[in-house]
Amino acid sequence: MSKKFSLGDVETALSPRERFEEYLHSKKMRFTQERKLLVEHVFARHEHFDANSLLDDLTANVERKHRPSRPTVYRTLGELVEAGLLRKFELDGRAVFEHDYGYPPHDHLYCTKCESLIEFHSDDLLELRNRVAQEHGFRVAGHLLIIQGVCAECSQAKRRAKRKQDLL
Ligand SMILES: [Zn+2]
Ligand SMILES: [Zn+2]
Numbered sequence: 001m002s003k004k005f006s007l008g009d010v011e012t013a014l015s016p017r018e019r020f021e022e023y024l025h026s027k028k029m030r031f032t033q034e035r036k037l038l039v040e041h042v043f044a045r046h047e048h049f050d051a052n053s054l055l056d057d058l059t060a061n062v063e064r065k066h067r068p069s070r071p072t073v074y075r076t077l078g079e080l081v082e083a084g085l086l087r088k089f090e091l092d093g094r095a096v097f098e099h100d101y102g103y104p105p106h107d108h109l110y111c112t113k114c115e116s117l118i119e120f121h122s123d124d125l126l127e128l129r130n131r132v133a134q135e136h137g138f139r140v141a142g143h144l145l146i147i148q149g150v151c152a153e154c155s156q157a158k159r160r161a162k163r164k165q166d167l168l
Contacts, residue, residue, distance in 0.1 A: 007119055012102045016043040016085050019101060023083035034068040038076045042086070048098045048117050051077060089144055091117075107144075111151035118151065 014022065020039045021031045041058065042049075049057075051074055058067050068076065077097060080086040087100035091110065096117075107125065109118040125145070133140045150158075 007104050007106055007121060010102050010104050016099075016101055020080065020083055020085060023085075024079075029079075033066070034072050035076055035079070037062065037066065038068060038073065039080065039085070042080065042097075043099065046099050046103060048096050050094050050096055054097075089146070091146065107146070109147045109149070109151070111154055112148055113150050113154040116151060 012019070017036070017039050020035065024031050024035065041062075042054070051070075054077075055070060055073055058073070077086065077088075081088045081097070085099070085101040086097045088095055088097050090096070104121060106119045106121045109120065110116075111118070129143055130140060132138075
């Protein structure tokens, strides 16, 4: 998926690993080797991913004997969401994850041609959201906005193809 990430980081007191450890501790759960490996792996770089792409990535990069099983990966992803470390949303019927902890709030543009997710942040949008909520006496907990369409690169490619066709 998209590699266009320009939003930077938000400073946090704890590392994702420490934060996860604290969460597990509060739930009386153990910080197992598998959980350690997964939180480190997932937070090594910012990207949008689903369970399958994470599993493929683990298969390619982690020795078999250390590799968490599919059910463990699914369960741990759920825990990372619960702990406020990851954000989960649905896209084309599959669950997509991305960093929430240490990453600024943002929304997405989704290109249905190349399937890239482009991130943006808009104060105007937040203002509108808050105003609408206020008009309804609604307390905001969060929102999810995905604008669907065709990205600049894909629409340029299409125009180029069409021009070429017109010349024939
Ligand atoms: Zn595109
Ligand atoms: Zn994002």
